Amino acid sequence: MVEAARRTEPAGAALTLDAVSSGYGAVSIVKDVSLAVGAGEIVALLGKNGMGKTTLLKTVLGMVTLRGGRITIGGQALSGLSPAKLVALGVGYAPQEQPLFQDLSIRDNLRLAVPSDRHLPDALERLVGHFPFLKDRLAQRAGTLSGGEQKMLILGRALMLRPRLLLIDEISEGVQPSMVERLRAVLLAERATGLSMLVVEQHVAFALGLADRYAVLKLGEIVDSGSAKAPDAQARVIDHLAV
């Protein structure tokens, strides 16, 4: 089943991981993971806390050192690329841990995510198109937004520069159902424009509803993968997450 993700890898894959290992210091977190996200495809990466999902994303972003294997984005091999170069390559990232500068205004948070102020008007227009409530609140401190609103800001920020590949870390965590719906609608609209996504999640129904394929990460290894639309997908994933 692990091979399933690789077998369907299209020629113009947005992201490929080939036998990737990484970790911090002496501790190995991600072990021999192979995974591909095709152009315009959404892949859900599921797993419980501490299984290595976030470390995997950070490895792709060059924030955790790659110990073994190979990562390509849009066919280009990544080795030692800075996050700035990745942004230029069209990689968007919606982080989970400390994702915002709480004490800075929403506008300043967004300014920090564009390469120069020249890009800001277009980027803001895109953001407000996705999440209109932010329009009149740009001067507000980011920390004054509710949890769900912050998640929308994080997703909107990651989409501002029209990325070609989006890496999302638990965007639905702690968000009330109506707001999860809003996040899903925005992600589906973006997918329709050809955006590829690797969606790290623990919310199984949300992730499988969104994704084309899924993979389950357990203790740093992929233990199951398949079509997210398979009739037994949800039951299998829940089974893995329960153990």
Added chain:
Amino acid sequence: MLLTLDILTTAAILFIVSIGLLAIFGVLKIINFAHGAWLTVGAYCAVVTAKLGLNPWAALPLAFVVGAALGGLAEHFIIRPLYRRPLDAILATWGLGIVVGQLITLAFGRDVQLTPNLYAGTVAVLGVEYSAYRLVALGIALVIGILFALTIERTRLGLSARAVIINETLARSLGIDTGRVRLVVFMIGAGLAALAGVLLTPLTSVDPNMGVSWLIGAFMLVMVADASFLALAAACLVFGAAQVLISTFISPILGSIAVAVLAALVLRISPKGFSRA
């Protein structure tokens, strides 16, 4: 009146001397013990300007450029590998300060250098004759403070620097070139220190080790300010006042150590210093 002017101008001079150190400490989280050396380099820029027969004020831009350039080289070749080892960075910058001092001694000798006064004479302020230069220094401190605040609050560099201070990992993941932010901030900090060196020349003798005594005061003020710009201004006023009052009413010798002793006391009582306000 005289006392008030002394306090204000002393605070201004302390502020000018410390602001470059604060910028570097705030963003880079390292204590730049080469700060005294940049001050000295700036003062010798004034010496060189005088020897070339230029207008003494030309030393200000010259010092800023020389300080920033040397700072850039120091950041790139010495400081950059040491960000994760702050104690080693202290040693390295201390060593760098000694090397710079020795190079200046080689080039200019050990002797005290004379520099022309930037602004001679006195002016009458509300009935007291007061050093015109000290008042000019007060004005310059205000200008530096305002420009510094505008840079922090209004420019993209300032925003990036604040982002690096608050959460460097997030700043990096958003694509901010944090290495470049560090380099530019270090250059500005060293440039400001050299600028301060020029501004000190009318007030102190210029010799290869002149920076060291000022370094200690600046270091104490920055520790008390805990990287906050407004807290630094407040600390300069309070400690400047203490220094002037103790020097005037008790003893100039005690006055000269007032900043260091008071800073140690403040940090003993409140480890976050003035920045909580």
